[in-house]
Amino acid sequence: MKALILVGGFGTRLRPLTLSFPKPLVDFANKPMILHQIEALKAVGVDEVVLAINYQPEVMLNFLKDFEAKLEIKITCSQETEPMGTAGPLALARDKLVDGSGEPFFVLNSDVISEYPLREMIEFHKAHGGEASIMVTKVDEPSKYGVVVMEETTGKVEKFVEKPKLYVGNKINAGIYLLNPSVLDKIELRPTSIEKETFPKIAAAQGLYAMVLPGFWMDIGQPKDYITGLRLYLDSLRKKSPGKLTTGAHIVGNVLVDETAKIGEGCLIGPDVAIGPGCVVESGVRLSRCTVMRGVRIKKHACVSSSIIGWHSTVGQWARIENMTILGEDVHVGDEIYTNGGVVLPHKEIKSNILKPEIVM
């Protein structure tokens, strides 16, 4: 089986993290974002994944060679020379997706994190026999998104309504599709929107069905949602494979610590914390609701909450980092410094307090 992951553009919303790595390679829960998706696809028998990208293919390709070898799955890139929208990339990658077997192929949006119930989706797709299946997820504020209006029992999709002013439904497009190769005949090789052009056509022909995504869903393309997403992910990990979480007297709630990370005495870690490879957390440190990326050192007595600490950064002794502070790669926060929502670009030293949210270039 084949799959296409829509990686797209520059990931500007996840800056400053994406100033150091292309978005799919930014770590989430101690693993590059895209690896979560590739692993889920491999688990249901996908043997080739095509990445639709339009940015920094050389950086991506190097990493992908590593994943290809470790996971034993073929990974190729389909490069857009101009932005192709949400459907155009499928037409562009046509030759790689159609192998003559007639099997459907998956399409995933790279910003999305969820439980990836892909096996159930395959069953659902076979059962209804339609041309296309789409995952939808229930949200509290549907008008922020595109709402999928569907028949509750069969899941047959009637129409899409973009940012509706009046309530038409509370299910939105979760960005996970399973499509028959015939769908590619309906997509022209030009910038195209899958929601505005392709799906409405298939829905009109009664061929589009929606499955409600069980479990969590999050678009982690921006820092605030990234932090919430980690909480949802770790919650789900607690239910499915609690052995992967870290336990101990110094751990509160759901915490993921890489086996090569070191944690000192007298710390209190959690809830909702991910600590990446090679990190050193010295004694007396408090961490909550935060992500600590590879190679970070957090010095004694520091306190970090609701923040993201980028690769190879250091947090000084007694420093306090909170309220959506995002430190880019190689940022060094001095001893005793307080940062409240500072967004710091890579390769900086912070020697004075950041009292209210601001960008430090």
Place this chain on the structure above:
Amino acid sequence: MVSSMDEKVVAVIMVGGPTKGTRFRPLSLNIPKPLFPIAGQPMVHHPISACKRIPNLAQIYLVGFYEEREFALYVSAISNELKVPVRYLREDKPHGSAGGLYHFRNLIMEDDPSHIFLLNCDVCCSFPLPEMLEAHRKYGGIGTLLVIKVSPESASQFGELVADPVTNELLHYTEKPETFVSDRINCGVYVFTPDIFTAIRDVSSQTKDTGKSATLRRVSSVEALQPATRNSTDFVRLDQDILSPLAGKKQLYTYETMDFWEQIKSPGMSLRCSELYLSQFRLTSPQVLASGDGTKSAIVTGDVFIHPSAKVHPTAKIGPNVSISANARVGPGVRLISCIILDDVEIMENAVVTNAIVGWKSSIGRWSRAEGVYNSKLGVTILGDSVAVEDEVVVTSSIVLPNKTLNVSVQDEIIL
């Protein structure tokens, strides 16, 4: 006695590295700061072409931390263009401003130079190098510094020094003092005899003996963790470790310039320095500047540089202080004042750009306005590469990182 006709001179230009100079962001995110265009030429071009005026110049070295490949193309092109060998040398680790010079001493001395110029790449001035060399020969010391008089209020940002008014000897030097010492400051341009290498070696062996730096300083835990470069023999700073101790010992002298001098530390300064160099072109090579009266080509007022491949509509009005780079397209009715327009930018009809820097491949929509305000919090407006400002949008005193589209007006904001 060797006549001055046979004495060769080598120039070394310190260009820094990607993790230094974060003040030059966002312009330095996608291009090394030394290659950023000022008055139509890469920043480092100005000191390099000034070096060309030194008699018997044998070689120019650019020393920095950037990857070799970032400078490879430039160095080969400029060597060809100016017919003088320019070579980029990459430092493997920080050696300090004097340590870097010392680290490459063997290469520098290969040409057996009698004098060595040391310049900082981000200095904007008239580079009176032949005059400095002549003065240095008369003084007979081991080094001569270029100095300039500035306002007392601004002096503390730099290295302040005191010179003997008669002999021009450097009597006292102190870096960024808290209290007022002098209104003469160090311009970052020096000429040395090869004795400087001995002086640097002596300093570093001294610190090795005492095992600590000259001043007592609280070492933060971040610094304590860095590999001990700061206290090793490899790391020597020119200002604190050479100039300060040697002042008053009849070894160092000063040469004062009465022309302009600025440091290009921030993007806003690059605009100001572009203006200074453009007005210098007016005096030294006016054929480089553009002119026009609106009939066959656009109206040009003041000092303006337009690259030959740029297309500017005749109904546009350009200047003063505008630099337009290769392949840029300026549409009908556009007004450009005090700005730098980089390669491949497209400016559509009736737009206005003033006190701004517009990054490579960006586009400015019809009737839109990009405006900077010098004294405001963010200063001049900077648009990174490939930024699209849509029609009728106003961007004021804001900094926009590459690859963004602005469809609403913004003011005093950084757009990541």
